[in-house]
Amino acid sequence: MINTSIYSRYWRQELSPKLIWLEPEHFESAKEISDRNLSETHQWKIYLNALALLGFEEWLRERIPDVKINRDNCSIFKSDSANVIDVVYNLSLGGFNLCLITVDNLIDDFVTVPKEVINYPKMIAHFYVLIEVLEEEEKLNINGFLRYDKLVKYCQSINLEAQSDSCYQLPLSWFDPEVNNLLLYSCFLSPDAIPLPSIAEVNHTDIQTISQTTSIVKKALVNVSSWWLGVFEEGWQSTKDILKTLDNNYAWGSARSKSVDYHCGAKKLDFGLLLNGQALALVINVKRLEDNEVDVLVQVIPYNESPGNEEYLPSGLKLKVTLNPSTSESESQEVTARKADNIIQLEFSEILGRQFKVEVGFQGAVITEEFLL
Template sequence: MVDFPINSTDFRLLQPEVIELEQEHFQQATKISAKATSEVLSWQTYLNVLALLSFKEWLTKRILDQRIHLNINAIDTVGHLSVGEFKICVIATENLLDEVVNISEYAIEQQQATADFYVLFEVLEEQEQAICRGFLDYNQLMNYLQRFDLQLSADGCYQLPFFLFDLEPNHLLFYCRFLQPSAISLPVASAATNTSLPLQTYLNKTRTQLCQNSHYTLHPV
């Protein structure tokens, strides 16, 4: 992959990509999150849908030569979409506290949930904005976990420092256009992985919700 130099004097890095949320985004998020089985899942689903819809809209205006597909089926833990052959995991949070990013175990260790890129979004419901805070690729994520032998927190999340993330979303556009998918090594499903019990998968996903948000009340639109 191309390593882009980070210049702290570059004013663009001080201005994150802010996407204005539309009324239809809130309506769709409310409709989809209402199907969740708990209040915790409902709130995280709500945030995930808002982040996904705004991100898809942002990508569609900038990548015209590749198909962008939104996966709206499994969305209660993290959100997923694809750009061409690349899988992107969208991590939605209400706030970014203490320069720490919480990523659920499910999004990293479950083969069906892993992605080429992990994109961090801060969703500000009252301001009606979704802010793209940065991204990192799967190789960078795994290298950090292995190098520092990072362990799961009690709520089932890995806590990553915010400085790992590339703050320039245009770099992600560059990768999606010119990078070969083989440059990022995603795990391959094994027979042992495929025999996991659906109930255990559900319990693992549910256990990770608390790490991403501190408030779970779904406010009316």
């Protein structure tokens, strides 16, 4: 476990925050923004958030004028978001999503962040920027920033859990105090280099009219590492949640036993008329090992919500796993269901940051999911 007190002392010694002086027009605009919100209990926080946003935007424009700033979807301009979440999220900088974490007095060794901006795909940011708003002194301090992929790694290392108020306490030592790195990332790094959980819009193929040609249903890349934070993309569920409603389903017995030591996610697969409406489930079990390795067990089992339904897989159903797809290091393994099989599975170990592809096929139809560890 990280000794946060030691790290925080070091962090404070090394930190040289970027100072931004606030101008009269910043205060006027911030007041206009806060006055739009009818909730008096939130107006002060919205006012401070607006000061942080306005000063930070000006600082960005002075240093990287060629990088576009887009606030069209910024939470502070949406009353339903501004009144609920005490941060500024959905600020876009050159294709990156930013979340501004604002405090009016940075005295603790940690900063409190609502769990929504870490757990919910619509609110998650590539970068979390820590800004101290010193309203009476008419200035801001940009104290550091935190990349989402680093945040996930740190949370895994200490098994970080939300507090009773549904917030996370992030140690200050996690934030990079060299704010110029944020400018470099926004200019020269691709947003794809920091994958975020996404709500995938599925490009459906009509499986019910399959002939001899192969039909493929592709999904967006699934960030498995976010499962340690309890974050699942649309369509995926924790097997712990599914098992609450499937206590008497024999086919889920293996998934149940794995869920004790593994973080497990499951997704319903539907081959339509090919299986006479029978649904299947793709289950991914992941467990952290030493040296940044991850043990992965991929399973396909019947997805039966009602007792007494078919608990066997269709004979000939194929499961294929490809490690490092579309690279020279690509390698695959495959298994086929036999008569009366109620589960097929493949297991492998790989290091964090690698990708793998899972294909489930039956009679020429293939459903594909791609993952990032």
